[in-house]
Amino acid sequence: MEISEFARDPETFLQLTERDVARLSDQLPDGYTQGVTHTVAMAGARASGKSLYIGVVVKLLEQLANRFDQPFAPTSATRTVYREHYERPLFEAMSLMGATPSSRSEDAYQNQPLIFRLGRWTTPRGEHDHFLVIRDVAGEDLESRTPVPQLNFMGSADLIIFLFDPLQVHQVKSNLKGLIPEQLELGGDPAVVLENLFGILQGRRPRLAVTVSKFDTVQQLGRLKDGQWKQVMGNPGSSLARDTGWDYRESDQRLVHLETQSLLTMMDARQLVNRLQAGYPDSRAIRYFAVSSLGQAPVGEELAREGIAPYRCLDPVRWLLWDNGLFRGTGS
Numbered sequence: 565m566e567i568s569e570f571a572r573d574p575e576t577f578l579q580l581t582e583r584d585v586a587r588l589s590d591q592l593p594d595g596y597t598q599g600v601t602h603t604v605a606m607a608g609a610r611a612s613g614k615s616l617y618i619g620v621v622v623k624l625l626e627q628l629a630n631r632f633d634q635p636f637a638p639t640s641a642t643r644t645v646y647r648e649h650y651e652r653p654l655f656e657a658m659s660l661m662g663a664t665p666s667s668r669s670e671d672a673y674q675n676q677p678l679i680f681r682l683g684r685w686t687t688p689r690g691e692h693d694h695f696l697v698i699r700d701v702a703g704e705d706l707e708s709r710t711p712v713p714q715l716n717f718m719g720s721a722d723l724i725i726f727l728f729d730p731l732q733v734h735q736v737k738s739n740l741k742g743l744i745p746e747q748l749e750l751g752g753d754p755a756v757v758l759e760n761l762f763g764i765l766q767g768r769r770p771r772l773a774v775t776v777s778k779f780d781t782v783q784q785l786g787r788l789k790d791g792q793w794k795q796v797m798g799n800p801g802s803s804l805a806r807d808t809g810w811d812y813r814e815s816d817q818r819l820v821h822l823e824t825q826s827l828l829t830m831m832d833a834r835q836l837v838n839r840l841q842a843g844y845p846d847s848r849a850i851r852y853f854a855v856s857s858l859g860q861a862p863v864g865e866e867l868a869r870e871g872i873a874p875y876r877c878l879d880p881v882r883w884l885l886w887d888n889g890l891f892r893g894t895g896s
């Protein structure tokens with residue numbers, strides 16, 4: 565059997581081999597072995613928003629593909645997992661999803677990668693079927709002091725989306741008191757997660773999207789009466805003050821990158837930024853983003869009554885897909 569050099573094992577993210585194909589045969593969609601795989605792994609502390617992000621970004625990718633007259637089709641196993649663990653709680657029960665269990669536990673649904681067909685594209689690599697694989701990760705595993713071998717696939721990802729929870733920042737949290745409902749769960753220290761991530765990656769440096777999640781909360785800071793936050797977040801000229809919709813532009817992304825980086829520095833996360841710079845000497849492999857899956861803070865266990873209004877959620881994924889020649893422009 566001929567296997568494309570661009571096809572990856574959806575579990576390990578390594579080059580697909582004949583043995584993998586025999587092992588995974590019932591999981592792989594038609595054309596997968598001859599296609600191009602794009603592999604994405606989530607990272608971040610507990611409750612940083614990884615699973616909600618997946619729940620929302622899948623819906624957005626579906627709409628994006630639609631605009632480009634391309635299919636966005638999950639495999640049947642993916643459809644089942646997505647429906648049960650992401651779509652149903654979020655879009656039907658309109659409630660939050662529970663913490664993702666450790667990959668070592670029996671009910672670790674995230675051990676099953678999410679596989680989607682992205683359609684047929686002509687890129688500099690030729691004409692191929694393209695596939696997207698997304699793997700969710702439990703914050704619990706990334707915060708663990710003892711290495712979790714199940715996470716080794718992360719080092720071979722094409723893209724790691726590392727979520728940074730602004731509510732972890734004491735100053736942000738105290739400024740927001742009274743402006744948004746208090747969040748119930750709290751995760752661990754992002755600096756520990758980053759160190760553990762470097763441990764998992766060893767020498768490898770997949771593209772890293774350092775992403776401030778729950779950006780709706782940071783935007784609330786622009787409503788404060790005064791202070792430095794008001795100046796930054798209340799500035800209507802900032803790239804972070806607007807969502808560009810289906811449009812994805814390099815020039816706009818450069819601004820988002822720079823503004824998010826300086827925002828993180830303001831949030832007392834300078835050490836994190838320094839560590840990232842030291843750990844990622846090739847600055848092309850690291851980029852900063854800001855997203856909100858919900859668009860506004862949930863109230864207790866429930867979503868806000870106005871529903872879900874995602875903000876800039878596609879940006880990190882489009883960074884990868886754009887560079888691979890997919891979804892350029894805005895579609896129809």
Ligand SMILES: Nc1nc2c(ncn2[C@@H]2O[C@H](COP(=O)(O)OP(=O)(O)OP(=O)(O)O)[C@@H](O)[C@H]2O)c(=O)[nH]1
Pocket residue numbers: 608609610611612613614615616617660661662663664665701702703704747748749777778779780781855856857858859860861862
């Ligand atoms: N305000 C706001 N809160 C959010 C947003 N996304 C997630 N949250 C909050 O963060 C909590 C955790 O989100 P999850 O997506 O379950 O977090 P996770 O990173 O998957 O956590 P683990 O599975 O434990 O690793 C949610 O229950 C929400 O309260 C957002 O876009 N805005």
Ligand SMILES: [Mg+2]
Pocket residue numbers: 614615616662663664701702703
């Ligand atoms: Mg989760």
